[in-house]
Amino acid sequence: xxxxxxxxxxxxxxxxxxxxxxxxxxxxxxxxxxxxxxxxxxxxxxxxxxxxxxxxxxxxxxxxxxxxxxxxxxxxxxxxxxxxxxxxxxxxxxxxxxxxxxxxxxxxxxxxxxxxxxxxxxxxxxxxxxxxxxxxxxxxxxxxxxxxxxxxxxxxxxxxxxxxxxxxxxxxxxxxxxxxxxxxxxxxxxxxxxxxxxxxxxxxxxxxxxxxxxxxxxxxxxxxxxxxxxxxxxxxxxxxxxxxxxxxxxxxxxxxxxxxxxxxxxxxxxxxxxxxxxxxxxxxxxxxxxxxxxxxxxxxxxxxxxxxxxxxxxxxxxxxxxxxxxxxxxxxxxxxxxxxxxxxxxxxxxxxxxxxxxxxxxxxxxxxxxxxxxxxxxxxxxxxxxxxxxxxxxxxxxxxxxxxxxxxxxxxxxxxxxxxxxxxxxxxxxxxxxxxxxxxxxxxxxxxxxxxxxxxxxxxxxxxxxxxxxxxxx
Numbered sequence: 001x002x003x004x005x006x007x008x009x010x011x012x013x014x015x016x017x018x019x020x021x022x023x024x025x026x027x028x029x030x031x032x033x034x035x036x037x038x039x040x041x042x043x044x045x046x047x048x049x050x051x052x053x054x055x056x057x058x059x060x061x062x063x064x065x066x067x068x069x070x071x072x073x074x075x076x077x078x079x080x081x082x083x084x085x086x087x088x089x090x091x092x093x094x095x096x097x098x099x100x101x102x103x104x105x106x107x108x109x110x111x112x113x114x115x116x117x118x119x120x121x122x123x124x125x126x127x128x129x130x131x132x133x134x135x136x137x138x139x140x141x142x143x144x145x146x147x148x149x150x151x152x153x154x155x156x157x158x159x160x161x162x163x164x165x166x167x168x169x170x171x172x173x174x175x176x177x178x179x180x181x182x183x184x185x186x187x188x189x190x191x192x193x194x195x196x197x198x199x200x201x202x203x204x205x206x207x208x209x210x211x212x213x214x215x216x217x218x219x220x221x222x223x224x225x226x227x228x229x230x231x232x233x234x235x236x237x238x239x240x241x242x243x244x245x246x247x248x249x250x251x252x253x254x255x256x257x258x259x260x261x262x263x264x265x266x267x268x269x270x271x272x273x274x275x276x277x278x279x280x281x282x283x284x285x286x287x288x289x290x291x292x293x294x295x296x297x298x299x300x301x302x303x304x305x306x307x308x309x310x311x312x313x314x315x316x317x318x319x320x321x322x323x324x325x326x327x328x329x330x331x332x333x334x335x336x337x338x339x340x341x342x343x344x345x346x347x348x349x350x351x352x353x354x355x356x357x358x359x360x361x362x363x364x365x366x367x368x369x370x371x372x373x374x375x376x377x378x379x380x381x382x383x384x385x386x387x388x389x390x391x392x393x394x395x396x397x398x399x400x401x402x403x404x405x406x407x408x409x410x411x412x413x414x415x416x417x418x419x420x421x422x423x424x425x426x427x428x429x430x431x432x433x434x435x436x437x438x439x440x441x442x443x444x445x446x447x448x449x450x451x452x453x454x455x456x457x458x459x460x461x462x463x464x465x466x467x468x469x470x471x472x473x474x
Contacts, residue, residue, distance in 0.1 A: 034073040036062035045080020052085045063090035085111030089124040097136030107144035116165040119172040131184040140193040152326040171195040196223045206233040215242030229254035235261045251281035259286045276303035284312040297331030305343040309350035320362040324397035333366035340372035341410035353381045372426035379427040392440030425454025436468040
């Protein structure tokens with residue numbers, strides 16, 4: 001399968017013939033969209049002059065003209081580097097960032113709106129039929145937010161000193177779509193986000209394809225794609241290489257339904273695909289397929305901490321490689337990780353059920369982890385079919401056994417003196433079919449447990465069909 005995207009430079013006038021904001025909408029494109037060049041509105045593209053006002057003027061003028069004509073619009077950003085604060089996209093608009101053009105996010109808080117929830121370099125709020133494309137780049141200049149470089153984890157600037165937000169995660173996101181519909185992002189590079197990269201909130205009918213995301217590998221909280229309470233989303237043929245979670249569905253603001261992720265390549269110091277940990281509403285009908293996850297701290301993860309439930313999720317045809325990194329990053333090299341536990345003592349947590357992992361091939365420094373704990377938490381009806389996992393150490397980080405990671409919250413990072421191919425706690429009706437663990441070890445093996453049962457987990461809670469546990473000398 002094609003796991004990297006081709007860059008094809010197409011002249012703007014020609015490309016307009018093919019711009020379709022939502023290919024499945026069935027709504028014909030106008031024959032001639034309104035076109036606006038940001039240079040005609042005063043943008044210089046020299047990389048040092050703040051261009052927010054000029055580019056926003058082009059966006060507003062293009063929107064006004066297209067509205068009068070009942071057409072769509074294209075705002076063209078020609079080659080050059082354009083320093084800007086928050087830009088607000090409008091309905092029925094494509095932002096065309098040409099190859100050789102860069103939108104550079106400002107590192108000054110004064111260049112962004114006063115509300116922290118609107119700190120984005122590019123933002124669309126309550127719009128429809130909106131897209132970003134062109135072969136160019138949106139760059140958050142994350143290096144300007146680093147207080148101290150650290151190969152374990154960088155120390156970052158926080159804008160909390162102004163009182164606008166709390167904690168150490170107060171930095172601008174790169175691109176956001178909030179409460180919008182019919183969104184398309186394609187043929188674009190999203191680079192060096194200071195915080196989350198592409199954020200989709202309470203939106204509907206979304207198509208993200210053929211994009212590249214590159215974040216600093218040592219920077220925390222620079223997630224690749226966060227899908228929060230958004231529905232009917234397709235993400236395909238994307239390459240994501242970043243420090244924090246790569247593809248991260250959440251339900252902070254509403255349920256998440258009908259998400260398809262396929263044909264993507266991922267590397268992260270956190271989790272390749274992580275559901276949660278914001279899980280206040282349900283997730284269901286999600287499918288992840290034909291993925292390659294390499295050198296990541298976790299592979300496929302579900303972190304349920306709140307009242308929502310996760311069900312009807314399929315992970316299929318996925319290659320996973322997970323390894324240890326510094327324990328300041330969540331994760332212990334688990335290729336598959338499912339935890340259910342309340343965020344705090346007042347939380348009545350939901351459940352994880354009806355989950356399938358099919359045709360998963362992995363090489364990992366640790367085993368599979370399925371654990372529920374506290375306040376009625378439970379995992380049930382999980383199937384692992386055709387799962388082939390090779391377990392071996394190849395990094396020098398400590399952690400060969402010795403720790404289990406429930407973060408965020410719950411029991412945190414706790415001591416554990418055993419090593420197993422699969423740890424199971426408070427999980428019921430598990431089915432393993434054609435599952436094999438191969439331990440690569442210099443000692444010949446024997447100390448490792450194929451399956452370890454935690455508290456309140458009877459051994460008859462698992463059905464095994466054609467299960468194998470073997471050892472291979474290193």
